[in-house]
Amino acid sequence: MSRSVGAAALLLTTALAMPAIANDDVLKQSKDPNQWALQTGDYANHRFSTLDQINTSNVGDLKVAWSFSTGVLRGHEGTPLVIGSTMYLHSPFPNVVYALNLDDENKIIWKYSPKQDPSVIGVMCCDTVNRGLAYAEGKIFLYQADTTVVALDAKTGQEAWKVVNGDPKKGETGVAAPVVIKDKVIVGISGAEFGIQGSITAYDLKTGKRAWRGYSVGPDDQILFDPQKTTSLGKPVGKDSSLKTWTGDQWKIGGGSVWGWFSYDPELDLFYYGTANPSTWNPAQRAGPDGKQIDQKWTMSIIARNPDTGVAAWAYQMTPFDEWDYDGINEMILVDQEVAGKTHKALVHFDRNGFGYTLDRTNGELLVAKPYDPDLNWSSGVEMDKSKPNYGRPTVVASKSTFLNGADVNTKNICPAALGFKDQQPAAYSPETRLFYVPINNVCMDYEPFKVSYTPGQPYVGATLSMFPPEGKTNTGHVIAWDAGKGEIVYSHDERFSVWSGVLATAGGIFCHGTLDGYLKCRDQKDGKELFKHRNPSGIIGNVFTYSHKGKQYIGVFSGVGGWAGIGLAAGLDKPTDGLGAVGNYAGLKEFTALGGTLSVYSLP
Template sequence: MRRSALACGLLATVALSSPVLANEDVKKASADPNNWALQQGNYAGWRYSELDQVNTSNVKDLKVAWQFSTGVLRGHEGSPIVVGNRMYVHSAFPNNVFALDLDNDNKILWKYSPKQDPSVIPVMCCDTVNRGVQVAGDTLILGQADTTLVALDTATGKEKWKAVNGDPKKGETHTGFLLIVNDKVIMGTSGAEFGVRCHVTAYNLKDGKRAWRAYSMGPDADILVDPEKTMSLGKPVGKDSSLKTWTGDQWKIGGGSTWGYASYDTEANLFYYGTGNPSTWNPAQRAGPDGKQIDQKWSMTLFARNPDTGVAAWAYQMTPFDEWDYDGVNESILADLKVKGADRKVLVHFDRNGFGYTVDRLTGEPLVAEPYNTALNWSTGVELDKSKPNYGRPTVVASKSTFLNGPDVNTKNVCPAALGFKDQQPAAYSPLTGHFYIPTNNVCMDYEPFKVSYTPGQPYVGATLSMFPPEGQTNTGKFTIWDASEGKIVKAIDEPFSVWSGVLTTAGGIACHGTLEGYVKCRDQKDGAELFKHRLPSGSIGNVFTYAHKGKQYIGLYSGVGGWAGIGLAAGLDKPTDGLGAVGNYAGLKSYTDLGGTLTVYSLP
């Protein structure tokens, strides 16, 4: 199997001047394509492997090599981690972790079973999912549903330390976002649907002591911005940049969840993540004192932060005064691209709002913002002319504004739906083609806000939704190939259901993903042609990964339907508007799949 300089991933060979730190272990492990050492594939979030034993000419011959049941029948997101001869498998709540010995028929070396109060389950917004563990050297990091952060010894599974990141009784939970950088473990939080003021928090990898916390909204000292040095659209954010955009103390229950995947630029020493919706979903309750729209910073924002201090280098708010629950939490993929004739260090971000952004990752300047699904209709576009007063902002179509239409009015046919044209399922990049591969939702919605009161630990949503495919279409999913330099769709292939599974690309020229109704598919990166398809035990919302052991390449993913799209099956819901509108849209899933929790691994005969 071929190895090249690309095996290290973007920037992974850059040495830090500081002493040997945790990310040196991570970079070393992820530079070896035999491993799958990060949930994101590498720090840049490419989800690309240099392995090419399985390729476009022979992928059709893949067979099931082995399977493993986690014993949990709920949605399984993320993927296992593989380092050397060990594989670390995780489950949905109660977040069991298994260490498997790849040298010995995948024997269970140890199992860690957290003891969690099941009362956290109804506080979790969209199923009991977990987006995976991370590993650095001899330490495995697990984020539990109840927000407990645990460090385990990779050899024994014994606890090294624990830290509590939040309080589920207030609605604070954990489903994803773990990043190990330098001597820190950085963790996000969920809870915007319960009026939580969310944050990212760094803990010392050595002992679990809290190093810093950056809230999504509030005073400058809380959100860790420098009024003069933290930039937004080329200008300093200024004093009280967040407080000035909230009415009274609304920021204290402001939302801004941080549960997506994060990426890290080792050269710039910046990590990148997004924040979610402001609370509540009823925009009328968040209007300014004069009844007008107000930005509510820094929800719906891409942040670049220093992992050592937490201080933000820049912030870019993509959907100010969100009216549709277009969380900005989706992953950012780092690449060096030629954009508008110039070589730029960029991040590529497919936002829930339906726009594919190419952003200068050093300055936060948006360079490209175009729809990655032509059905988008809530906005006519994002202004990229720096001389215009609305620079960087989307222009809203008045008839699709849930605020202008008012509370208790059902705004019809808004595209995309609240779950976005893409949700948590991560896209992938391939240096072979220079293209990005997007697993998407082809879903629109009707959205009716209503007044809701805040009570700690109780839902604070304030909207009723129904979801459906775009007019004239029946499929709720697409697999899309994207040119981020130009902001153009290269190819969009219809899928019957949302592609809620993360994509893997490899040096073999393939792009693989799972499907919600229960298939794994591998495609040709050039044109998306389907080369392999196999039935899984359950629908897949997991991320495809690959590794090699004893000279043989394996490709695997979790099956276990659930997440927001599969919440009807996962939680036994049947009312069309349940699951924040997802149940009715995905009602047909029950004709194809049911609950599961299995890892399936493939190889060539």
């Protein structure tokens, strides 16, 4: 008897000492296909639903079942969450949150209206967007524009705790969705265009107390890199892996913000994300003391970290010494992927720089790096030979180098443009076809760097851009299907404007996306054939989602044009080079859509 009690006590002590592999509630909620419990669908960022009531044979019959206005006329990114019979919606600044009762004609259960200083709008790059809420253990988590992280009681909307993550007076803002991993709420920070030191921070889920913070650039104790245990392309990064790639104290205003999506592998206990551009956009001001290029690690990188400690397991820099603002913040999609006859625990990433990457997520080994749009011209390819000193690095085409051409020189026709062949709008993965469905910006640019001085809270950009379609084309968007094992486009379909909407794939054999001119479209996964489209009140930059209620499947999406692509409409800008170069390229949008802020939910009759 005493032996049994002792054994039980030992097991209990061991269980208490061992951290949970993942947040059990998040895993449970996200595995229920009737709900949409994570912005990314699941921890692996698949954005795939096993619901199949709406399928290739009947999707053409979809009708609007109901709609809801958020009351805000700016860009609407992200999705609502559906937990049980409650839907939780967010808005752009001022970041209003609604809870709706799906059992009672979508009646508003509660509304949370945060009080924020409107001056934060002036330091928000590329519109006042917010990419959504997180849910765990009876709480809704909101990351406000002013960097306040708020935990709300999911039933009442009452504040459980809140904490300030950054300082808007320095240009730090919050636009990305938080993620809950184990007992941590994890958030990044925006503001590389204002010369911040980018970071990622974990807060205790129950109390809001800060657990750890890992910077993107700086000394080892700030970036949480272990010189011997943290690796890059199979080798230890070594001491001061970031500091030795910056001149003097430039790293303190070096950028590398974190404003994209997070994915998590519970078995490896690693989470993955990307870092943004170095500051400034003028590469000449970031050159070494000898006037040569230096990498500026760890901007433009994929980083894998331990969620308990924040310590990095590995990192891979996609665009060293960035000269084009190719932020690496796009989502990391976790799949088991066959490459050259061997199956890997893989990570698939469609980078702003135009390359589709497949890496082994256990160690960061580079497996595939191929253009996912044929118009890419700034690089001739990524070196894949491990024996070469430039292994893993893109080879830059000299005529497209804004550094080699020099400051105050307008480098012409660089593809992709700074907003990338894909920005933060997430792709989807179907385990049934083993293909990735990717929204594309088919946009090129002219880029002219100029000298800029750093002042806290003031733009620290240092470049003038203009954007336009690739030569010989009039459309600026596609949707593609991608084979990540081969690094090949399976098929592609043109869209008039960039596809700035996140994609949903389902077991019904369809994938759905929005368009900047306001259409929700659903296509056949096998060939991309358009099966359904419906015009929404405003352009769509939200991400398509699905859920089931009382046995009926619904598909929903926010409309509300804005974001970087729609900043001209959202902020009333007219000069072609405004909006960091986007306004001129998307000037034609005003002929097709206007501002809005509506959730549209579709179902079969």
